[in-house]
Amino acid sequence: MKIDYFKNSLAKAHLDEKVCLDRINRITFLRFAAFCSMIIIWAFGYDQQNRLCYFLAMLCLGYFVYLIKSQQKLKNTQRLLKSRQTVLQQYLDRFSKNWHAFTENGKEYLTEYTTQAKDLDLLGSASLYQYICAAYTAYGKQKLSHALLDAPQTPTSIKKRQQAVSDLARKQDLSIDLQVLLNLLPAKQSTLADSEKFLNQIEATEAYAGPVLKFFISVLPILTVLSLVCGELGIFSWQIGLIFLFVQFSLSGFFYGKNSSFLAPLSSFDQQLKMYEQIFYTIEKAAFTSPLQELQSKLTKDGGACKKIRKLYRISECAKMRGNLFFYFLANSLFLWDFQCALHFTKWKQDTAQDVRIWLDTLGEFELTLSLAVLCRIKDNYVFPTITDSNSPIVQAIDLSHVLLEENSAIANSLEINATTCIITGSNMSGKTTFLRSIGISSVLAYAGAPVCAKSFTVSPMNIFTSMRIEDDISKGISTFYAELLRIKGMVEFSKSHQPMLILIDEIFKGTNSADRIIGAAETIRKLTNPWSITFVSTHDFELCRLAESEHLPITNYHFEEYYTDNEIHFDYKLKPGQCQTTNAKYLLKMAGIL
Known part of the structure; x- marks a missing residue:
C-alpha cells in the first residue's frame, strides 16, 4: 500500500536524525577538547619557549575550525531531516482526516464571486486546496487557486498539464526532495x-x-x-x-x-x-x-x-x-x-x-x-480524465468517488449523460449532495490537469455553476431564498450565451413554500435544459420528476434511497435510475428525539 512508503520513509528520517544528533553532540565535545588542548599547549610552549608546541597549538586550532564547519554541515543536514519529517507526516495525514489541520487552505482566495469554491469545497477549511497543496511560495499558491477556479482551458492544454503531472508523479523521491527544500523557505515570502x-x-x-x-x-x-x-x-x-x-x-x-x-x-x-x-x-x-x-x-x-x-x-x-x-x-x-x-x-x-x-x-x-500530483501518491484508484472536444457537453464516469473522502469508505458511482438535465431525488442523508459535489470537484480536477478518483472519467470543457451552500447577507438585506434566486438568475443569464455549462443545484428553492418552490423549480429547469448544458438538480419534490414525461424535455430521473435492517436505517449511497419511492424524515425525527 502507498501508505507504507511514507511510514517507512518517516521512520528512516527519524532514525537518520537521531544518528545526526549523536554526531553533533560528539563534535561538541571534541570542539571543547580541541580548544582546551590548544590553550594548554600554547601556554606550555610560551612558558618553555618551545616552537613545537606552537606548531601543535596551530594544529589544534585547525582541527577546531574543521570541527566547527563539520558541525554546521550536520546541523544543516538535521534541518533537512526535520523538514523531511514534516513533509512525510503531511502525506500520512492525508490518509486520515488529520489534513483538516493543515494551515494552508486557500481561504485568502475566496471572494463573493467564487461561489463554486465554497459549494464544492475547493478553497477554505476542509477543502481540495488544503488537501493537495504542496506549494510554499506565493506564486505556487496563487497558481493552484487559479487552476481550481478558472474556466477550463483547451483539451490540448489540459492534456499537456496531465503529462507534466504524470511525469512528476512517477518521480516520487524528486518530488519529496523538492517539497523538503521548499518547506525551508521563510514564511515571510508566503x-x-x-x-x-x-x-x-x-x-x-x-x-x-x-x-x-x-x-x-x-x-x-x-x-x-x-x-x-x-x-x-x-x-x-x-x-x-x-x-x-x-x-x-x-x-x-x-x-x-x-x-x-x-x-x-x-x-x-x-x-x-x-x-x-x-x-x-x-x-x-x-x-x-x-x-x-x-x-x-x-x-x-x-x-x-x-x-x-x-x-x-x-x-x-x-x-x-x-x-x-x-x-x-x-x-x-x-x-x-x-x-x-x-x-x-x-x-x-x-x-x-x-x-x-x-x-x-x-x-x-x-x-x-x-x-x-499529490493524488497520485496517496490514492490507489485514480485515473487521468479524458477531455473530449465534443460539440455536445458530456460527462461519463465509471466508479467515480469523492476525492476528499477516505478511499476505504468512499462509495463509487457510475453515470453517462450527454446534454441533458438530471433530477435526483432521495431520502435525507442518502448521498445526493455528495454525488453532486463528486461530479463538480472531479470536473474541476479534470480541467486542472489532475487525476480523479475513478476507473474512467470523460468530460468536455464546461463552465461550472453551482447553487448549494447559500448564505444570507444581512448587511445587504438579502435572504437565503433571494440569494439563491440571484444564483439561479446568473445561470439563466449566462445560458443565453450558448456556452457549455455544467450546472449543479442542490435542493432547489428549499427556502420557500412547496407550492411556489415547485412552480419556480419547474420553470428554472425548463430554462436550464439546453443542448449546451448538463444540469443536475437534487430535490425532495417528486412533482419535478414528471417534467420529462409531461413536457418531453431531455430530462432523466435518478435517485438514492435507504433501507432498514432490524428497524435501523442504512444507506448504500448508490445512484439508481428513476424516481425515489421512499422517505425517511419521520424516522430521522424519531432518532433525534423530536417525535
Whole structure:
C-alpha cells in the first residue's frame, strides 16, 4: 500500500536524525577538547619557549575550525531531516482526516464571486486546496487557486498539464526532495505582496554610483595596499599608507547610510537565497520527459538560475560580514568593502534581475504540478480524465468517488449523460449532495490537469455553476431564498450565451413554500435544459420528476434511497435510475428525539 512508503520513509528520517544528533553532540565535545588542548599547549610552549608546541597549538586550532564547519554541515543536514519529517507526516495525514489541520487552505482566495469554491469545497477549511497543496511560495499558491477556479482551458492544454503531472508523479523521491527544500523557505515570502516587494527590490536597477565615484572605488584600495607595502619596505614613509586608510574609512563612514540602504535587500533575503539555490539545482539536474522540460529550460538557460543565485548568495554573505564591527573597520579601511559589495550587487542586478520573476513564476508552475500530483501518491484508484472536444457537453464516469473522502469508505458511482438535465431525488442523508459535489470537484480536477478518483472519467470543457451552500447577507438585506434566486438568475443569464455549462443545484428553492418552490423549480429547469448544458438538480419534490414525461424535455430521473435492517436505517449511497419511492424524515425525527 502507498501508505507504507511514507511510514517507512518517516521512520528512516527519524532514525537518520537521531544518528545526526549523536554526531553533533560528539563534535561538541571534541570542539571543547580541541580548544582546551590548544590553550594548554600554547601556554606550555610560551612558558618553555618551545616552537613545537606552537606548531601543535596551530594544529589544534585547525582541527577546531574543521570541527566547527563539520558541525554546521550536520546541523544543516538535521534541518533537512526535520523538514523531511514534516513533509512525510503531511502525506500520512492525508490518509486520515488529520489534513483538516493543515494551515494552508486557500481561504485568502475566496471572494463573493467564487461561489463554486465554497459549494464544492475547493478553497477554505476542509477543502481540495488544503488537501493537495504542496506549494510554499506565493506564486505556487496563487497558481493552484487559479487552476481550481478558472474556466477550463483547451483539451490540448489540459492534456499537456496531465503529462507534466504524470511525469512528476512517477518521480516520487524528486518530488519529496523538492517539497523538503521548499518547506525551508521563510514564511515571510508566503504572500504575494511580500514576493512582489522582494522582486521590486531585486529589479530596481538604478545607478549606484557615477563614473568618478566608481573610479575612486576601484583605484583607492590598490593605492592603499601599495602604499602600506612600500611603507613596510621603506620605499617611502608609512604615514602615506595611514592617510589612505583614513581617507577610505572616512568615505565608508560618509556613505554608510546609502550603502546600508542599498545593501538592505541582501540581508532581508539572505537565508532564502541558499534554499533557492538548492531548489533550482534540484530541478535543473532532474531528467524530465514531458512538458516539464520546457519549464526546466527557463531555469537552465544562460548558465542556469542555480549558478546566478549562488553568485548573489556569495555577495550577500560578503555584505553580511560588515555587521562585525572589527571587520567593518578593517575591510573598509583597506578595500572600501561596502562599496565593493554594492558594485557587485549592482552588476548582478543589471545582468540577472530581469530573470528572477521568470524563475519564481517557473517555480510556481512546478509547485502547481507537485500539488496536482499529490493524488497520485496517496490514492490507489485514480485515473487521468479524458477531455473530449465534443460539440455536445458530456460527462461519463465509471466508479467515480469523492476525492476528499477516505478511499476505504468512499462509495463509487457510475453515470453517462450527454446534454441533458438530471433530477435526483432521495431520502435525507442518502448521498445526493455528495454525488453532486463528486461530479463538480472531479470536473474541476479534470480541467486542472489532475487525476480523479475513478476507473474512467470523460468530460468536455464546461463552465461550472453551482447553487448549494447559500448564505444570507444581512448587511445587504438579502435572504437565503433571494440569494439563491440571484444564483439561479446568473445561470439563466449566462445560458443565453450558448456556452457549455455544467450546472449543479442542490435542493432547489428549499427556502420557500412547496407550492411556489415547485412552480419556480419547474420553470428554472425548463430554462436550464439546453443542448449546451448538463444540469443536475437534487430535490425532495417528486412533482419535478414528471417534467420529462409531461413536457418531453431531455430530462432523466435518478435517485438514492435507504433501507432498514432490524428497524435501523442504512444507506448504500448508490445512484439508481428513476424516481425515489421512499422517505425517511419521520424516522430521522424519531432518532433525534423530536417525535
